[in-house]
Amino acid sequence: MKRKGANNTYFGNITEAFDTLISGLKTTWKHIPLARKKRSAKNVDSDKYFEKQEGLFTVQYPRFEMPVPEKGRYQLHNEIEDCIVCDKCAKVCPVDCIDIEPVKATEEIGKTSDGTPKRIHAAKFDIDMAKCCFCGLCTTVCPTECLTMSQDYDYSTFDITDHNFPFSKMTEKEISDARADLEKAMEEKAAKARKKAENRATSESSEKSSEAAKPKAAKPKFKPRPMKKKIDSDTDDNKKDDN
Numbered sequence: 560m561k562r563k564g565a566n567n568t569y570f571g572n573i574t575e576a577f578d579t580l581i582s583g584l585k586t587t588w589k590h591i592p593l594a595r596k597k598r599s600a601k602n603v604d605s606d607k608y609f610e611k612q613e614g615l616f617t618v619q620y621p622r623f624e625m626p627v628p629e630k631g632r633y634q635l636h637n638e639i640e641d642c643i644v645c646d647k648c649a650k651v652c653p654v655d656c657i658d659i660e661p662v663k664a665t666e667e668i669g670k671t672s673d674g675t676p677k678r679i680h681a682a683k684f685d686i687d688m689a690k691c692c693f694c695g696l697c698t699t700v701c702p703t704e705c706l707t708m709s710q711d712y713d714y715s716t717f718d719i720t721d722h723n724f725p726f727s728k729m730t731e732k733e734i735s736d737a738r739a740d741l742e743k744a745m746e747e748k749a750a751k752a753r754k755k756a757e758n759r760a761t762s763e764s765s766e767k768s769s770e771a772a773k774p775k776a777a778k779p780k781f782k783p784r785p786m787k788k789k790i791d792s793d794t795d796d797n798k799k800d801d802n
């Protein structure tokens with residue numbers, strides 16, 4: 560399409576410039592009286608959410624904030640006291656942004672608020688929100704409902720690594736103690752299993768040697784009588800009976 564004024568005369572271009580300026584200013588002037596009105600903040604649940612509003616469409620953030628939907632997917636939050644470190648959320652995550660390091664406890668370490676026993680320590684529970692695609696799958700599989708999408712969304716940072724949120728509350732010492740306890744328990748279990756296997760082997764060998772020492776029972780000699788003779792004798796008997 561040929562641009563208006565292109566390849567036109569010098570004065571033609573000047574006229575076009577004025578036309579464009581006036582057209583732009585008309586739009587600006589039209590909005591000046593409307594700018595006195597502000598768009599009212601309406602919750603998505605409101606029936607009037609899609610009602611056409613006039614005036615300024617931007618808000619003076621962060622002094623003013625637009626309401627967010629109650630069930631919106633924003634920042635993930637893990638109530639770590641209720642987490643049983645089952646790893647389901649990490650397994651279902653399509654982008655692998657949940658990083659869990661479980662350390663098995665040697666005994667029950669507490670209960671969640673819904674009464675589920677906790678048997679695994681969360682040495683690490685990190686969620687990298689920079690990778691998260693907000694699909695919400697992790698929250699649906701969580702058996703204790705400790706992983707939720709909160710309504711917090713203002714997490715602007717200068718460094719992308721700041722979007723990695725750690726939820727584990729264990730100190731380095733607690734983690735190393737838990738690991739040491741687990742290692743000790745595993746060693747004890749392995750020693751018990753070894754001893755059990757040794758005892759079984761000893762009893763089996765003693766059973767075998769006692770069996771070998773026993774005299775073998777003599778096999779009964781059994782010779783079946785030849786059938787022919789029996790048949791002959793039966794025939795003789797029959798003959799006798801006939802006589």
Ligand code: SF4
Pocket residue numbers: 635651652653654655656657686690691692693694695696697698
């Ligand atoms: S919302 Fe989706 S992408 Fe984000 S952590 Fe959960 S499963 Fe992963």
Ligand code: SF4
Pocket residue numbers: 637641642643644645646647648649700701702703704705706
């Ligand atoms: S699914 Fe829930 S309970 Fe299991 S590890 Fe994830 S946050 Fe914890």
